[in-house]
Amino acid sequence: MDKEGDYESDNSRVNVFVRVRPVKGKEEKATRQAGDKSVRISVTKKSEKTFVYDRLFGEKDGQQAVYDVVGRPVIQDVLKGYNGCIMAYGQTGAGKTHSLLNMANGSAKGELNQPGLVPRIVTDLYIAMAADFMGMFTVSVAMCQIYNEQIDDLLKPKNTNLRLTMTNEKSWEVEGLSWYKCKTPEYLVSVISNGRKRLVYAETEMNKHSSRSHAVLMIKVQRHNRSDVVKKEQMEKESAQASDSEGEDCSSEAKKDVVLRGRQGILSIIDLAGSERVKKSKSSGIQFTEAKKINNSLLVLGQCVQALAFKKGHVPYRDSVLTKFLEPSLSGTARVNLLVCVAPERIHANESISTLEFAYRAMSVATSPTVNEMTVCTSPKELIADLASAASVVKLEQTEALQRITGEKMQMEEELQALKGEHEVVAKSNQANATELKDVKAKYADLSEKFSALEKDTVRITGEALFMKQDLKTEREKAASEAEAAHESSVRLTRENGQLKKQLADALATIERLQGDLATQQIQLKDHIERIQWIETSIGLHESGAAEIENKMQSMVDILNQTSTKIEGLEGALTEARAKAQVLGQRCNQDKLQWNDEKGILHALVSSMQKKIAQYEEEQRRSESQACCSAITEQILWTALTSAKEREIETERTNVKQGVEVSERRKAAHIDSLDEWLKCGIPVIKWGRNKRPYNRLVRVSSDGKFLEWVKMKKGSWLIHTEGVRRFALKDVTSINTSEAGKSADDILYTVQVGLPERVVRMDLASSKGFLWFETLKARGLNIR
Numbered sequence: 001m002d003k004e005g006d007y008e009s010d011n012s013r014v015n016v017f018v019r020v021r022p023v024k025g026k027e028e029k030a031t032r033q034a035g036d037k038s039v040r041i042s043v044t045k046k047s048e049k050t051f052v053y054d055r056l057f058g059e060k061d062g063q064q065a066v067y068d069v070v071g072r073p074v075i076q077d078v079l080k081g082y083n084g085c086i087m088a089y090g091q092t093g094a095g096k097t098h099s100l101l102n103m104a105n106g107s108a109k110g111e112l113n114q115p116g117l118v119p120r121i122v123t124d125l126y127i128a129m130a131a132d133f134m135g136m137f138t139v140s141v142a143m144c145q146i147y148n149e150q151i152d153d154l155l156k157p158k159n160t161n162l163r164l165t166m167t168n169e170k171s172w173e174v175e176g177l178s179w180y181k182c183k184t185p186e187y188l189v190s191v192i193s194n195g196r197k198r199l200v201y202a203e204t205e206m207n208k209h210s211s212r213s214h215a216v217l218m219i220k221v222q223r224h225n226r227s228d229v230v231k232k233e234q235m236e237k238e239s240a241q242a243s244d245s246e247g248e249d250c251s252s253e254a255k256k257d258v259v260l261r262g263r264q265g266i267l268s269i270i271d272l273a274g275s276e277r278v279k280k281s282k283s284s285g286i287q288f289t290e291a292k293k294i295n296n297s298l299l300v301l302g303q304c305v306q307a308l309a310f311k312k313g314h315v316p317y318r319d320s321v322l323t324k325f326l327e328p329s330l331s332g333t334a335r336v337n338l339l340v341c342v343a344p345e346r347i348h349a350n351e352s353i354s355t356l357e358f359a360y361r362a363m364s365v366a367t368s369p370t371v372n373e374m375t376v377c378t379s380p381k382e383l384i385a386d387l388a389s390a391a392s393v394v395k396l397e398q399t400e401a402l403q404r405i406t407g408e409k410m411q412m413e414e415e416l417q418a419l420k421g422e423h424e425v426v427a428k429s430n431q432a433n434a435t436e437l438k439d440v441k442a443k444y445a446d447l448s449e450k451f452s453a454l455e456k457d458t459v460r461i462t463g464e465a466l467f468m469k470q471d472l473k474t475e476r477e478k479a480a481s482e483a484e485a486a487h488e489s490s491v492r493l494t495r496e497n498g499q500l501k502k503q504l505a506d507a508l509a510t511i512e513r514l515q516g517d518l519a520t521q522q523i524q525l526k527d528h529i530e531r532i533q534w535i536e537t538s539i540g541l542h543e544s545g546a547a548e549i550e551n552k553m554q555s556m557v558d559i560l561n562q563t564s565t566k567i568e569g570l571e572g573a574l575t576e577a578r579a580k581a582q583v584l585g586q587r588c589n590q591d592k593l594q595w596n597d598e599k600g601i602l603h604a605l606v607s608s609m610q611k612k613i614a615q616y617e618e619e620q621r622r623s624e625s626q627a628c629c630s631a632i633t634e635q636i637l638w639t640a641l642t643s644a645k646e647r648e649i650e651t652e653r654t655n656v657k658q659g660v661e662v663s664e665r666r667k668a669a670h671i672d673s674l675d676e677w678l679k680c681g682i683p684v685i686k687w688g689r690n691k692r693p694y695n696r697l698v699r700v701s702s703d704g705k706f707l708e709w710v711k712m713k714k715g716s717w718l719i720h721t722e723g724v725r726r727f728a729l730k731d732v733t734s735i736n737t738s739e740a741g742k743s744a745d746d747i748l749y750t751v752q753v754g755l756p757e758r759v760v761r762m763d764l765a766s767s768k769g770f771l772w773f774e775t776l777k778a779r780g781l782n783i784r
């Protein structure tokens with residue numbers, strides 16, 4: 001078992017790794033990672049299946065992680081002489097090509113930052129070879145695709161429809177497939193990139209760049225051990241003992257009597273086309289045929305894996321070109337790493353489950369990889385030349401390395417020297433500055449001392465000069481008094497005077513000279529003071545920041561002071577405003593009191609008005625009831641006036657009832673008077689909904705065709721001309737009576753006019769009304 005990081009590969013069976021690519025867009029996920037080896041998948045939300053593999057790569061695992069586990073161990077095996085096979089299997093669009101063939105040179109869109117297994121394998125392969133000095137390596141590459149069950153060479157486009165032929169080792173070989181030797185990784189990558197360009201891709205609904213063929217890349221690595229050289233005769237003896245050994249037949253090459261023993265490993269990297277549901281991929285025409293062939297070959301692959309997993313006697317390798325091609329790997333002589341790619345979306349859950357089941361079965365396929373020994377015949381001369389060239393390469397490398405190291409060392413030394421020089425210059429200038437400062441300070445002290453000494457001298461000399469002047473004055477006075485006092489010694493005195501004058505002139509000259517010296521010394525002193533001031537200024541520059549800050553602080557203090565002054569002013573204004581507010585408040589209180597008074601007056605006014613309104617309403621009620629009384633009185637009068645007529649009507653009714661014949665004249669006279677009464681109308685009181693009485697008059701129109709409901713003027717029995725409602729007498733459907741109360745006046749008359757939907761009711765209550773309506777009825781005026 002090989003160990004890669006925390007993964008231990010198992011060479012006794014196919015190693016299976018599952019990679020779940022990131023989910024696309026906002027699709028719902030059906031897969032869930034459970035640890036670094038198992039994946040859970042659910043078709044519906046309730047059912048969930050768990051599968052365990054050699055390693056699971058989730059969305060966050062990048063290409064390097066996949067390479068470390070799937071790719072790197074296989075390279076080690078191939079370098080040891082085993083055949084290796086890395087195969088990517090999965091539904092279309094699940095990430096097989098992304099994982100295997102993405103090139104570091106960005107030969108396809110979006111590949112640049114995520115190189116897949118192939119470029120990483122190439123790099124590591126050449127690094128491993130360079131580190132193995134005792135090995136002589138030959139790397140060759142071949143590429144082909146299985147497209148519609150046909151094998152085409154990808155490195156030599158004219159080589160199409162190649163045949164698979166059985167080799168001595170009972171495995172299949174692609175006849176006529178071109179192999180290219182690659183001395184450098186750059187060349188190998190460029191060959192692979194060119195081959196990739198010839199792969200058939202198409203855009204489908206499931207994948208914009210869908211592989212339509214199974215892509216096969218084969219890298220053959222031959223390693224001969226420089227130290228493992230045998231003589232031809234010895235080799236022949238050995239091969240006689242073990243006749244099965246692979247290798248070149250050197251018998252025809254007499255001069256090549258030296259044999260180099262070695263090993264050969266072929267690494268096959270297979271990017272299988274993805275299985276697809278035609279319904280989903282919407283493939284049609286050529287793409288439909290391609291999909292059918294792809295699905296069929298993958299089906300046979302599944303059957304082969306199933307047969308191998310269950311160790312069945314027959315494995316249907318020959319049922320498809322793909323399985324024929326894969327037979328050497330699947331039958332166990334190679335180390336096989338299967339990378340199964342899965343799409344995580346729930347819409348692909350069924351396909352993903354089939355893929356995971358296939359992968360799970362593949363884990364049971366047993367392998368027992370064997371080392372491929374091989375020999376190469378060569379002559380001692382060739383061997384020596386190879387060793388010499390290898391040695392020269394190493395020497396060249398050594399020389400180059402030495403040169404490079406020496407160059408770097410020299411450069412570093414130069415840099416060190418330059419740094420040292422710079423350091424010295426800086427140190428010197430520091431020292432010089434310190435010395436200069438010291439000198440200047442000493443000079444300053446010296447000059448200060450001299451200056452104070454000069455000052456003292458000046459004071460002393462000035463004092464002396466004053467004393468001398470004083471003495472001279474005294475002497476003159478003395479001389480004058482003496483001249484006056486002793487005329488005779490005037491000559492002597494004059495002479496003495498002259499001498500004294502001379503002494504005085506000398507003294508004055510001395511004073512003048514001393515004064516000149518003093519002035520010169522003062523100028524020098526001034527110069528020195530200025531110099532010292534300049535030095536002090538330059539030294540004080542460092543302190544200027546502090547001074548500046550102090551100034552700023554001072555200005556801030558000033559601002560603060562100004563602000564406090566303003567605040568004080570504002571406080572004054574505030575006090576003033578408060579006083580004003582107090583005055584206003586007082587005034588407001590006064591106004592409030594006044595307003596309260598006015599409010600009281602208003603309240604009194606309102607209550608008096610309310611009283612007046614109540615009085616007025618009372619009066620109105622009284623006048624209404626008076627009107628009502630007058631109406632009743634009038635009714636009574638009316639009743640009295642018409643009682644005679646009533647009696648006549650009664651008689652008439654009795655006559656009508658008894659069928660008594662009334663004389664024509666009498667009848668006419670009576671009818672006339674009745675007609676008149678009907679037209680005159682009957683006053684009625686209508687009680688409104690507001691419980692108030694309203695005066696109304698019910699009469700028959702002058703043409704005798706209408707029943708009129710006449711509105712009276714408010715509170716009187718005067719007819720309101722506009723308030724007449726007319727109902728055609730022919731429409732009066734019924735006049736009913738009902739007893740509303742006990743007295744005759746309480747009888748309610750309901751006059752119904754028109755159809756039921758236009759019913760107008762006139763409710764009248766009076767005995768006179770009864771008579772009136774009875775008369776109307778008796779008159780038989782169209783009443784139905």
Ligand SMILES: Nc1ncnc2c1ncn2[C@@H]1O[C@H](COP(=O)(O)OP(=O)(O)OP(=O)(O)O)[C@@H](O)[C@H]1O
Binds near residue numbers: 094110212
């Ligand atoms: N692990 C991943 N990380 C990011 N993108 C991925 C990953 N796997 C696949 N993809 C993206 O998904 C898309 C389909 O991937 P890819 O072409 O490799 O699928 P495929 O399995 O080779 O499909 P087909 O069988 O149709 O060729 C590509 O755009 C690819 O960049």
